[in-house]
Amino acid sequence: xxxxxxxxxxxxxxxxxxxxxxxxxxxxxxxxxxxxxxxxxxxxxxxxxxxxxxxxxxxxxxxxxxxxxxxxxxxxxxxxxxxxxxxxxxxxxxxxxxxxxxxxxxxxxxxxxxxxxxxxxxxxxxxxxxxxxxxxxxxxxxxxxxxxxxxxxxxxxxxxxxxxxxxxxxxxxxxxxxxxxxxxxxxxxxxxxxxxxxxxxxxxxxxxxxxxxxxxxxxxxxxxxxxxxxxxxxxxxxxxxxxxxxxxxxxxxxxxxxxxxxxxxxxxxxxxxxxxxxxxxxxxxxxxxxxxxxxxxxxxxxxxxxxxxxxxxxxxxxxxxxxxxxxxxxxxxxxxxxxxxxxxxxxxxxxxxxxxxxxxxxxxxxxxxxxxxxxxxxxxxxxxxxxxxxxxxxxxxxxxxxxxxxxxxxxxxxxxxxxxxxxxxxxxx
Ligand SMILES: Cc1cc2nc3c(=O)[nH]c(=O)nc-3n(C[C@H](O)[C@H](O)[C@H](O)COP(=O)(O)OP(=O)(O)OC[C@H]3O[C@@H](n4cnc5c(N)ncnc54)[C@H](O)[C@@H]3O)c2cc1C
Numbered sequence: 001x002x003x004x005x006x007x008x009x010x011x012x013x014x015x016x017x018x019x020x021x022x023x024x025x026x027x028x029x030x031x032x033x034x035x036x037x038x039x040x041x042x043x044x045x046x047x048x049x050x051x052x053x054x055x056x057x058x059x060x061x062x063x064x065x066x067x068x069x070x071x072x073x074x075x076x077x078x079x080x081x082x083x084x085x086x087x088x089x090x091x092x093x094x095x096x097x098x099x100x101x102x103x104x105x106x107x108x109x110x111x112x113x114x115x116x117x118x119x120x121x122x123x124x125x126x127x128x129x130x131x132x133x134x135x136x137x138x139x140x141x142x143x144x145x146x147x148x149x150x151x152x153x154x155x156x157x158x159x160x161x162x163x164x165x166x167x168x169x170x171x172x173x174x175x176x177x178x179x180x181x182x183x184x185x186x187x188x189x190x191x192x193x194x195x196x197x198x199x200x201x202x203x204x205x206x207x208x209x210x211x212x213x214x215x216x217x218x219x220x221x222x223x224x225x226x227x228x229x230x231x232x233x234x235x236x237x238x239x240x241x242x243x244x245x246x247x248x249x250x251x252x253x254x255x256x257x258x259x260x261x262x263x264x265x266x267x268x269x270x271x272x273x274x275x276x277x278x279x280x281x282x283x284x285x286x287x288x289x290x291x292x293x294x295x296x297x298x299x300x301x302x303x304x305x306x307x308x309x310x311x312x313x314x315x316x317x318x319x320x321x322x323x324x325x326x327x328x329x330x331x332x333x334x335x336x337x338x339x340x341x342x343x344x345x346x347x348x349x350x351x352x353x354x355x356x357x358x359x360x361x362x363x364x365x366x367x368x369x370x371x372x373x374x375x376x377x378x379x380x381x382x383x384x385x386x387x388x389x390x391x392x393x394x395x396x397x398x399x400x401x402x403x404x405x406x407x408x409x410x411x412x413x414x415x416x417x418x419x420x421x422x423x424x425x426x427x428x429x
Contacts, residue, residue: 002185005029011200013041014156015203016034017157018069018390019201019394019400020160020165024160033186036169038157040318048146051384060108062409070390078159081147082148083147087140087240088241089126089239090139090241092138093134101137117139120132120138131338153389170318173188174187176372199396200377203379215414219274220265220274223263223325224263224354227324233345242429247340266294277417325353358382364378364388365379366395367413384429394406
């Protein structure tokens with residue numbers, strides 16, 4: 001039996017789940033298909049920062065609205081996601097880095113944001129016990145927040161289900177079906193689906209799914225390692241901090257920590273074939289980037305070559321679960337202990353990693369394509385899409401059913417990579 005939806009969604013990360021909720025609440029018939037479990041990839045593995053601070057100026061209006069969605073989210077879905085609006089603080093240890101923050105703030109102020117420069121002493125007031133001897137200053141945004149990634153997208157998906165969405169997990173989408181230049185539905189692991197529009201928010205897999213309909217999207221993966229400590233004796237602080245180590249104290253007192261200064265890239269066929277689009281970005285970050293060649297190259301080689309191999313890989317990797325970098329984890333833990341006083345006797349309780357999907361300018365693609373008509377792409381959130389997930393999902397939903405979004409998203413069109421636009425990464429964090 002062919003199932004029929006107004007909108008079919010590929011991917012159950014935070015973007016897909018919020019799109020499903022928005023559509024179901026508006027009375028649309030929506031089906032979401034996820035190859036593994038809800039939020040099995042980036043959306044449950046991230047640090048949990050919901051920040052506007054340091055973003056590309058094009059993202060600031062989206063994130064202003066995005067934060068309004070987060071402020072209302074728990075009331076909207078009737079469940080807690082451990083939302084706390086305790087601010088975000090990023091520290092600089094050189095004058096050059098501080099200058100980048102000042103330049104960003106000059107632009108951000110035109111959007112009336114509450115970000116401000118802070119002295120080392122002011123930073124230590126924001127986060128008591130923070131050691132700031134090697135710090136020259138920082139940037140602080142009091143209205144930024146945080147939430148628990150393991151809770152957020154699953155709770156949104158449940159709310160979408162209650163609102164009438166069909167949410168199917170363990171169901172890979174093998175192909176986006178197209179006839180006469182427009183999408184007609186999906187071929188899924190549980191059979192065919194007909195749909196008036198398709199939202200492709202498949203995170204790291206998006207470019208591979210797009211290749212099946214003859215569309216190119218430059219997108220690479222970065223392996224990001226995270227650790228969680230045992231609960232610390234400190235009273236839980238609600239400010240997310242980036243001070244050479246990124247850390248966020250959770251409600252139970254434990255810390256999520258990650259190396260803010262190192263990024264691992266597993267070389268794959270895409271690195272070699274698409275790497276040229278990323279050269280300016282790689283040059284900017286060459287000091288923090290570490291390249292690795294090994295098993296992932298061979299594991300994902302076929303995906304680049306055939307849609308049949310992609311089909312098999314979607315089943316083999318129900319959730320991408322890369323190996324965390326032990327050196328990066330150990331360095332983050334040491335840096336946390338050097339940066340914060342009174343942590344008590346804590347140890348590493350858990351480590352994990354995730355593949356971040358990123359674009360050459362480190363901002364997403366949020367676009368309704370001309371060809372195939374009816375296909376909305378919302379992906380490439382470049383390591384900061386947990387915070388922007390709900391607003392991205394809402395914009396994708398608007399594009400799918402109304403054809404036009406409620407905010408200006410021209411900067412996020414896919415064609416910027418081919419229409420001669422200048423591709424520059426403008427984020428400073
Ligand atoms: C370690 C780490 C730290 C991060 N820290 C932060 C942070 O602090 N703040 C922040 O804002 N962002 C952060 N991010 C980034 C953020 O997690 C992502 O940008 C965001 O979660 C992306 O959401 P998504 O819905 O686009 O993709 P994903 O969460 O990756 O979801 C895509 C889903 O699509 C599914 N899928 C793919 N292909 C198919 C298919 N063919 N059929 C069916 N299902 C399919 C996948 O299984 C996956 O569940 C971090 C990311 C990582 C990895």
